[in-house]
Amino acid sequence: MTRRCSGCLARTLRAAVPPLVIVDIDERSLQREGHWPWPRERLATLLMRLQAADVALVVFDILFAEAQHNPVEQIWPYLDNPGLQQALEALRPQLDQERTFSEALAQQPSVLGYVFRPLDQTPPTGQLPAPLALVPPIDTLQLPIPPMQSYSAPLPILMQAAGSAGFFSLHPDRWPGANAGALSWAIWPLSLCLRRPRSGR
Numbered sequence: 309m310t311r312r313c314s315g316c317l318a319r320t321l322r323a324a325v326p327p328l329v330i331v332d333i334d335e336r337s338l339q340r341e342g343h344w345p346w347p348r349e350r351l352a353t354l355l356m357r358l359q360a361a362d363v364a365l366v367v368f369d370i371l372f373a374e375a376q377h378n379p380v381e382q383i384w385p386y387l388d389n390p391g392l393q394q395a396l397e398a399l400r401p402q403l404d405q406e407r408t409f410s411e412a413l414a415q416q417p418s419v420l421g422y423v424f425r426p427l428d429q430t431p432p433t434g435q436l437p438a439p440l441a442l443v444p445p446i447d448t449l450q451l452p453i454p455p456m457q458s459y460s461a462p463l464p465i466l467m468q469a470a471g472s473a474g475f476f477s478l479h480p481d482r483w484p485g486a487n488a489g490a491l492s493w494a495i496w497p498l499s500l501c502l503r504r505p506r507s508g509r
Contacts, residue, residue, distance in 0.1 A: 328502075331358075348376055348405035352412035359416040367419045369476050369498060373434045373460040376405040410469035419501040420473040422461035434461030437473040439495060474498030 331354070338344060358366055380400045387393050401407065413420075422436065436459060462473060476498045 329363075345376070348409035352409045355409075355412040355416050355418070359412075363416070365417045365419065365502065367421075367474075367498060367501060369421045371423065371460055372409075372420060372462045372466050373422075375463055378405065379403050406463060406465050410465045413466060413469035418470045418472070419498065420462045420466060420470045421476050421498050422459055422473055423478050424475060425458045425460065430458055430460065432458050432461075434459070435464040435467040436461045437467065437496070472501060474501035 333344065341350065355366060378400060380396050380403055383396065384393070387396065422434065461467065462470070467473060474496045
C-alpha cells in the first residue's frame, strides 16, 4: 500500500518536487564521526548546516525513542562538594542533548520517523503525531495488513519541536504497509510526508 501510494504521488507531483538529497550514515561516516548512536548535539549541528544550505525539508528515517543521558546526571551522584555541584548544575541546560536537538528541529522544517511493532515485542514508547481524520471512518482491523498494536515513536520534546512524523517499516520485505490495529488510527508513511501540508510552518 505504501509503495503504491508513494509511487502514484511521485509520478503525479514529480515536476513540483524539489531535488532530493540523501545524507547517508555509512561506514565511512561512522569511522570519521564515531560509533552510533551519535550525540544529539552532533545531529543538531548537521541540521543547522542543512538549514544554512537552504534545505526545504529534512526527513529522518531514524528512531529517536530513547533519551540520551545528560552528563550532569551521570556525574552528580559522585560529587559531595557544594561548589562543584552548583557549577555543574549551571551547565545542565547546555549539556541537555534533547533540548539542543529540539531547538534545532524547531528552526528547520523536519519530519521524524517511528515504527509500529507487535504488542508482544515492546510496550509503546514516545509520542505519535496526530492521526488522519477519515470520513467515513474505517475498521482498520479489517484491512489486509498485519496489525501493529505497539510503537516506538520520537520523544515528546522532539515530536513537539518537529511537529510532523511518518512511519517506516523495520521489515520492508515482510510488511510493506502498517495497520495501526487496536489503535484505530489512519497514519502517514514517512515517504508521503514529503508532500504533507505542515500546519504552522
